[in-house]
Amino acid sequence: MRLSVAWARRAMDWMLLWAASLLVPRSEREEWHREWRGELWHVRAACTPAGGPAGASQGQDHGRGQGQDQVTAFCLGAFQDALCLRRAGRAERPPLAGIEGTPRQCLLILAAMLAASYAIALLLPGVCAERSLWPRRMNPNLVMIEQEGVNDDAEATILPAQFRSWQGRKQKYFDGFAFYRVTRQDVGAEQATGGTENQGDQGHYEWNVAHAGANLFTLLGLPVEFSDADARARSDLKEVILSERTWKREFGADAHVAGEVVRFRGQRVRISGVAPDGALGLPGRVDAWMLESDPEAQASGAGYVVAHLTGLGAAEMWTQSVHIVANGPDGAEDILLGISLAEWKPAPGTLYLFAAIVALLALPAITSVSLGESSVNQQKTSWARRILRWSFFTAKAALLLPTIYFVSLDLAYGSTTIGRERAVYLELMSTFAMCLFSMRWMLKDQRQRCPVCLRTVTHPAQVGQASRTFLDWNGTEMMCMGGHTLLHVPSLPTSWFGSQRWLYLDTSWDFLFAGSTRPTP
């Protein structure tokens, strides 16, 4: 039994060494393992002397146990040694040794960041939802008119007679009105051609149907998707426009929904298109819009009125809502409220542009905006190289700025729990911060790139003594690994050495940079 325990520990030691050897680079593994196996033999011989009698005393057993622990501790040290060799191997073999510090590497990394941020923006449902709303924003000059003092904005308060009286008068502040009223209706669906039941629960639904004047969608300026003017002209049925929500819920977002026929209270009507979700901002939670003549739309009951402001009216619209006094049909004054249908929220692109411009203006406060191109020996690079340098700078900006845009969208709209109002602030702040620090990085990176080959200068070395600042320059010297330039950055800017300078190296420096190619400055 004791023998089997000793063999088990011996096997464990071997396993430890073998496991540690897996960490060692393959080229060195065999020799490393051989050395540790040899050492282990000696360690075991020293710590657990063989020849202990089978019936050894308890004290001898205890000593042997301690020896075994020492052997195991020795084997565990192999992991540290293996990791040390592994790290050394990695340091000798940098993954991007060929392009490290080159402009190509920089542009590749920036392009990868742009692709990643764009891909994330495509994947995040919050960003997708927000993006789908961008082209569908309400006209900012539209207002919803309702009676003042109504607690519930969703309540229909305008009578058809009121609407007709306004429509008939010359208006100073409004140049267009549209009326709609909402009723709850049973709806049955059938195929336009065959008359069979369509998808849905037995083809019967109960919808909020808005009976609207024919000019409603023209006034709203919202496009109707899948609308076919020729088919509409050929059909003598009334037209109904589905809300996007209903289209998705009841018709499974079928792109061929236009032309299908549904029954509203037994009356056959033809689906002529789908209204975008922007129209859902109108009160009434409308599932479908039935476009009718004005007398039909205003047949009975209170409804909602959408009005379009003239230039004068828009100038009076200081806030989200405005009080309106209008003469009613009986000549009495109606006190009304006009509520803007446009969201106060600016478009993400506008917000981004604003934040980027503010960041650009703030940039000189945190860094020098100079590109640091002055040279010690008054040497200038060729025009071609200068154009290349500026092209690289422009390419960095062209990759970085869209990346910031997509990242800010990801941050602001990635989580649907934040809420759209807060998302605006988040987008603004994140865009500003990212623009500011990215522009700073762009300038700093550009200042540290050799004007000849655009590689980043490396190997910083401290030159001079701080105590001799007024006698000689002191600061940091970095070199281009292509052997073209040395960059001198003063530690303490003086009147005669205020900013960094490039020292262009002549051919006498070539011996230091064996194997480097030296294009002409």
Place this chain on the structure above:
Amino acid sequence: MPDARLSHTAAMILQALDAGFVYGFSIMEMTGLPSGTVYPAMRRLERDELIRSHWEKQSIADAEQRPPRKYYKLTAAGKVTLEASRKRYPLLERLIPSAEAKSV
């Protein structure tokens, strides 16, 4: 000019090698350092060309019925560095007397 700014551990290992402890386990025993410290330190010293290693002949190991072991020795640069380290760590020689000191 060799860099004399070695760690105390590295200086102890150089001193132990100079004192005639020429393989990893003997250095461990002499210095009291664990294997996880001694072997990685020797890798670094070998990389910096302060020590070099060679394998024992197989025939010698076979004759003694044991596996061959890897021996280490100081290079010329290692000796210069050790001299500098002795000035930096004056107690080094008292801790591990060198071969010459022991013979005196």
